[in-house]
Amino acid sequence: MSGGHSTYTPTTGIGRWIDARMPLPRLMHDSFISYPTPRNLNYAYTFGGILSIMLVVQILTGVVLAMHYTASTLLAFDSVEKIMRDVNSGWLLRYLHSNGASMFFFAVFIHIFRGLYYGSYKAPRELLWILGCIILLLMMAAGFMGYVLPWGQMSFWGATVITGFFTAIPLAGEWVQQLLLGGFAVDNPTLNRFFSLHYLIPFMIAGVVVLHIWALHVTGQTNPTGIEVKSKTDTIPFTPYATVKDALGMVVFFLLFAYFVFYLPNFLGHPDNYIVANPLKTPAHIVPEWYFLPFYAILRAITFNIGPIDSKLGGVLAMFGAIAVLFFVPWLDTSKVRSAVYRPWYKLFFWLFVVDSILLGWLGSRPAEPPYVVMAQLATLYYFGFFLVIMPVLGLIETPRRLPNSITEAVLAKNHGSAAAHPAGAAAAPETKA
Amino acid sequence: MKKILSGLAALCLGATMATAALAQEEAHNEANPTHFPIHRPAELDWSFAGPLGRYDKGQLQRGLKVYKEVCSACHSLRLVSFRNLEDLGYSAEQVRALAAEYEVTDGPNADGEMFTRAALPSDHFPSPYPNDEAASAANNGAAPPDLSLMAKARTVERGFPRFVFDVFTQYAEGGPDYIHALLTGYEETPPEGMEVAEGTHYNPYFIAGKSLAMPQPISADQVTYEDGSPQTIDQYSRDVSAFLMWAAEPHLDERKMIGFRVIIFLMLFIGLLWMTKRKVWAGVAH
Numbered sequence A: 001m002s003g004g005h006s007t008y009t010p011t012t013g014i015g016r017w018i019d020a021r022m023p024l025p026r027l028m029h030d031s032f033i034s035y036p037t038p039r040n041l042n043y044a045y046t047f048g049g050i051l052s053i054m055l056v057v058q059i060l061t062g063v064v065l066a067m068h069y070t071a072s073t074l075l076a077f078d079s080v081e082k083i084m085r086d087v088n089s090g091w092l093l094r095y096l097h098s099n100g101a102s103m104f105f106f107a108v109f110i111h112i113f114r115g116l117y118y119g120s121y122k123a124p125r126e127l128l129w130i131l132g133c134i135i136l137l138l139m140m141a142a143g144f145m146g147y148v149l150p151w152g153q154m155s156f157w158g159a160t161v162i163t164g165f166f167t168a169i170p171l172a173g174e175w176v177q178q179l180l181l182g183g184f185a186v187d188n189p190t191l192n193r194f195f196s197l198h199y200l201i202p203f204m205i206a207g208v209v210v211l212h213i214w215a216l217h218v219t220g221q222t223n224p225t226g227i228e229v230k231s232k233t234d235t236i237p238f239t240p241y242a243t244v245k246d247a248l249g250m251v252v253f254f255l256l257f258a259y260f261v262f263y264l265p266n267f268l269g270h271p272d273n274y275i276v277a278n279p280l281k282t283p284a285h286i287v288p289e290w291y292f293l294p295f296y297a298i299l300r301a302i303t304f305n306i307g308p309i310d311s312k313l314g315g316v317l318a319m320f321g322a323i324a325v326l327f328f329v330p331w332l333d334t335s336k337v338r339s340a341v342y343r344p345w346y347k348l349f350f351w352l353f354v355v356d357s358i359l360l361g362w363l364g365s366r367p368a369e370p371p372y373v374v375m376a377q378l379a380t381l382y383y384f385g386f387f388l389v390i391m392p393v394l395g396l397i398e399t400p401r402r403l404p405n406s407i408t409e410a411v412l413a414k415n416h417g418s419a420a421a422h423p424a425g426a427a428a429a430p431e432t433k434a
Numbered sequence B: 001m002k003k004i005l006s007g008l009a010a011l012c013l014g015a016t017m018a019t020a021a022l023a024q025e026e027a028h029n030e031a032n033p034t035h036f037p038i039h040r041p042a043e044l045d046w047s048f049a050g051p052l053g054r055y056d057k058g059q060l061q062r063g064l065k066v067y068k069e070v071c072s073a074c075h076s077l078r079l080v081s082f083r084n085l086e087d088l089g090y091s092a093e094q095v096r097a098l099a100a101e102y103e104v105t106d107g108p109n110a111d112g113e114m115f116t117r118a119a120l121p122s123d124h125f126p127s128p129y130p131n132d133e134a135a136s137a138a139n140n141g142a143a144p145p146d147l148s149l150m151a152k153a154r155t156v157e158r159g160f161p162r163f164v165f166d167v168f169t170q171y172a173e174g175g176p177d178y179i180h181a182l183l184t185g186y187e188e189t190p191p192e193g194m195e196v197a198e199g200t201h202y203n204p205y206f207i208a209g210k211s212l213a214m215p216q217p218i219s220a221d222q223v224t225y226e227d228g229s230p231q232t233i234d235q236y237s238r239d240v241s242a243f244l245m246w247a248a249e250p251h252l253d254e255r256k257m258i259g260f261r262v263i264i265f266l267m268l269f270i271g272l273l274w275m276t277k278r279k280v281w282a283g284v285a286h
Ligand code: HEM
Pocket: A055, A058, A059, A060, A061, A062, A063, A064, A065, A066, A069, A080, A094, A097, A098, A101, A104, A139, A142, A143, A144, A145, A146, A147, A148, A149, A150, A198, A199, A201, A202, A203, A205, A269
């Protein structure tokens, strides 16, 4: 990670002693202080930092919740209510954790859309992108299992429906489902293994995040122009520039987070989860958490058999395919130009894709009846069409706009060359008043 | 080019939203409705709504009285303990006296026998029935649900685009609005041709069907109010709904108070960071 740009010089005796033995301070300095970042990053680039802090929030609140939570079908619901009523600030912890999960997913979706817009997945950042997709998968597992823990009606029935998908897998299906459940139906063994895994997975995520950031620091960040860093004037040091910008992004994000925690803490949840799980009473509509809804819509859009594949297996394949396809994006996009800024047609199809994803999310919350089914089928068609047809074909036929020669040129053109080309003067400008 | 593109995108978006909003308006069959509730609950003014909302203690005390004298005959409130009632403005003495009106089973004693005793502030509201089976048997097969979380466990779906506006208007009172609508919704007679199952009562506000096993539980002047509030079904329903909201979310006042401070703090912090950011970046073209 320290690469060729290490400018760290320990000033104290202790500093030099540590640096000669285990240069952790050097690593930190090179990663978060002197690390060169493109000078033209916008706020879409602050979501990586936001995601890191949200992972920390989830782990901290989760560890304390786990001190009061009881993973037993007889006690789980009441133990969560005890947290809500009797544990000091327990209501705050739990609302932070449950809304934190939503915020975490909200941020990761924006982070992924950012990547799709600016072509962040293109060479040499394929592994970086794939590590991100793995984090998304792990987050989904963590979110799903976490939602089962309070043992409400949606916890139970969501778990029943989702583990039921696995029976669609030919031959091994039943066996996989029973392994997940620890039995033949969602019950105490299921709750216990989900709690154990729910505790484990966030730490696995933390591990993959380290790899993700390592890969990032090898290739460097992309930027809105999509042009690689070429000279020193293209970059500025991480601190203070990126630090203060990321901090601002984070605090604005916290404002949104706080708004939900304090004023709409149950808006993103389902009222049925305040009813104790009852295996004998199926809710009228079983819906997963909002962040799974687009995938749920895709699952239910496949209402027809395709050759030997029946609609159930087809739905499951489509759902997993919707995530699997992300892994192949670096090779599906054939364009030589990285950023959508210079690709007018891709830009249009990208925004349609964003709208399509939101539409799928809404359709996932609707019952499976007309006209929603047909709408979901069309939206699913566009979802896959975007990746499998538009991305490869558009790259070959689209005429991109003229690219600037460098980041510096793009920035100066935008600012009409009025501002200083190099930041050194700015950092040392004491006369500017705030 | 850019204009055409954004025009196209806007068109697609508009068409989708219109379809989405229209798709929710299903055909309606008076005698044979398929979507419930038949009527949407009215949105009332609650003292605890909005960023500065607080429970009205007088109202909660009246609501408790309605629960005690009417609902508790059938419904339990198992997550609420008597000591929690101090939140409603009662003293420790009053709570002890209130708890002592109830009997709870305790034991076993040294002889291995279960015994009953007067409830203590640390006890929870006892259930009116010994078990769920007894509860269903006494109520035509439908056990009256526990009310502790009722105000958070029911919300009539808001639908698109209402749920988007709710984020900005901070609408979070779907639960009490529903309970109030249900309790005041027995007046109407079923439309011509509708069949109402035996032992159930027509209520167009019920979330899960056209009728439910609970009969109209309360009538005017049934509960005596000492503070001069009107003794009407509407007022009783408002008060007991507010009380049930408190039972489901006892820390709401604290949450909104802390929330207000947190949000002010964050806004000031954002202001300072924004100025710092501008100063740091001043003169750096980006
Ligand atoms: C990737 C990070 C995490 C995500 C996305 C996540 C997500 C969730 C979700 C969605 C719930 C259900 C919330 C509710 O409706 O009440 C939940 C509950 C819970 N989580 Fe997590 N969690 C994460 C990390 C952790 C960690 C690290 C721990 C423990 C060390 C933990 C412990 C718990 C406990 C005890 C509950 C049950 C209590 C409750 O329902 O509030 N979580 N989690």
